[in-house]
Amino acid sequence: MVTPRDMPRRLPRPPQQPTTSPAPRPAGHWDRAAYARGIRRSGLHSCARLVALTLAELADTDGVVPEERMPDLFELARATGITIARARISLRNLQRGGWAWTTQPPHSTQFGQIRLMRPGRTRAHAERAASA
Numbered sequence: 573m574v575t576p577r578d579m580p581r582r583l584p585r586p587p588q589q590p591t592t593s594p595a596p597r598p599a600g601h602w603d604r605a606a607y608a609r610g611i612r613r614s615g616l617h618s619c620a621r622l623v624a625l626t627l628a629e630l631a632d633t634d635g636v637v638p639e640e641r642m643p644d645l646f647e648l649a650r651a652t653g654i655t656i657a658r659a660r661i662s663l664r665n666l667q668r669g670g671w672a673w674t675t676q677p678p679h680s681t682q683f684g685q686i687r688l689m690r691p692g693r694t695r696a697h698a699e700r701a702a703s704a
Contacts, residue, residue, distance in 0.1 A: 602635030602688070604628055610690050616669060620662040622652045624671055628688055637686040645681040656681075 611624045626648065630641045637643075643651065649659040666672040670691035675684030 602631070602633060604631065604635075607635070607688060607690060611671065614669070614671070616665060616671070617662065619652070619654050619658050620665045620669075622654070623648065623659060623662040624666055624688070626652050627672065627686060631686075631688050635688040637683075637688075642683055642686070644683070 607628055608625060611621050611628070614621065616624070627637055630637045630643070632638055645656055645659055648663075649656045652659065654662070663672065663674065667674060671688065673687045673689065
């Protein structure tokens, strides 16, 4: 019978592979993985993070949610399992934090356009990219 005393104290570490840098991304290319990492590390409320990650799944390679996949507020609440009011507040918090930009009119359940971005990019960047 094997006892804990017979076991080695530590398993040897496997040799580390040299890391290679990722290929450079074209200018204007939105990085979904970096966005998701940033959202997970942010201090946002959990519902806002859930809304952001749900929208990131719907976004295209530019960080824009295409019109054919654009959810309304009811669909977004249903997809995330939160209330409509919490979905609206979460989206507003994403906008205030610089994580999303939308052309949603006040008190509307339909979104005009949603562009996901990381903080540090200004609204002018988002508008310039949307017009291009």
